[in-house]
Amino acid sequence: MNLRHIAAGAALALALPLAACGGSDDSGSGAWTYTDDVGTELSLDAAPERIVAHKDVAVALADMGLGDQVVATFGAPANSDPDLGLQSENLDLEEVEDVTGGGDYGDIDLERLAGLEPDLIITSTFGDDTLWYINDEVAGKLEGSYDIAVLNYEGETVESVLDNAERLATALGAEEADFEEGRTALADVNERLATVASEAGDPSILAVAPSADLLYVANTPAYIDLIHLRDEVGLDLMTPDESDLDEGGYWHNLSWENADFYDPDIAMWDSRGGEANRDMLEDQPVWNGVTAAEEDAYVPWRVETAPSALGYATTFGQFADDLEEIS
Incomplete structure (x- = not known):
């Protein structure tokens, strides 16, 4: 795979x-x-x-x-x-x-x-x-x-x-x-997310997926949930330069020695591997020098979302809860 x-x-x-x-x-x-x-x-x-x-x-x-x-x-x-x-x-x-x-x-x-x-x-x-x-x-x-x-x-x-x-x-x-x-719930959670981010000082957010050898930094325009959070809700999603992307245009691939290439306020970690993915981030010494790690500002990136208004309302609602918890 x-x-x-x-x-x-x-x-x-x-x-x-x-x-x-x-x-x-x-x-x-x-x-x-x-x-x-x-x-x-x-x-x-x-x-x-x-x-x-x-x-x-x-x-x-x-x-x-x-x-x-x-x-x-x-x-x-x-x-x-x-x-x-x-x-x-x-x-x-x-x-x-x-x-x-x-x-x-x-x-x-x-x-x-x-x-x-x-x-x-x-x-x-x-x-x-x-x-x-x-x-x-x-x-x-x-x-x-x-x-x-x-x-x-x-x-x-x-x-x-x-x-x-x-x-x-x-x-x-x-x-x-x-x-x-679902449509009503999604409209409500969009407003709530914008308010939560504003009250937190509009932090910069970096979506990442760790692996044993590399840190994969998500290219915001490649993921519709990230596009929505950036363009419709107004969150500050950090985005790699196009010249840094892999062949598929999905990721900027970083060795762990260069894991501090970005300095986000909040790390949004791919949760498909469960809590083990967050643990993998926390075990990396170079990564632990970025602001998000120093402030323990981690939120799950729940990629597994049903393509329905209720599905996105549920996922974004959980994201709002997570942001509130670390703000």
Whole structure:
């Protein structure tokens, strides 16, 4: 698994317009057509009722009133520290069938999948024609046997993600009223975050992902949650120079000897490895010279977020709580 697989998940861009007028058959019967983000035209005899989805998408569907249609999920194992992982009050992932295979990254248990007889599989892409948590070998076996809707993360914003997620949910049978709670909660938490940051003196924030050999510093424009926090909320997100970025444009890769290249007021650490990631930062002597480390100003970067308004409201609300705690 490369770092792009490790790091991509910060956000979903669910741009799935319907092929004709933007909605499926109003009567709930008859053929269902859909054109996904990569241009695949899906055509089913009826609207999908049995969906297998990547965990993030499954939670988003449940947030928008479609949890009963999710028959299974797949994806990375649950976070070792559940409070830092994917959050949902509407879908208990432990109670839903998991068809993730036991092999390498992107493996799916095809026998268990077949037994569920799904109408539709939903995953996502971060570009380069790769499917999120479906490796090339598995993708080849799925092709021709299952309809797969691919959601694009690349080049989107939180707002466009939510608009398109709601179009997808509407096509699958959700009502506009199913989105209202999340939209209201997200608007409220945006205001709260701006207030918390202002009261804390508008600190500079650096999003990082530690590893054994390198410190990866996130490129803000590559992650829609960071873009939102910077552009819509007004937080001071530090951003690497373009000339310092890796080939994918996601990170500035620093050796631990150069871990003090940036001097943020607050370190926003990638929580997908659980508290062990924060521990890794705290064990590095050069890093411990930056302001955030000296002030013990750490907040989790909860990358695992459902692409629904309620999902982002939950994640950003937790971020506001974390900021308040260290301010």
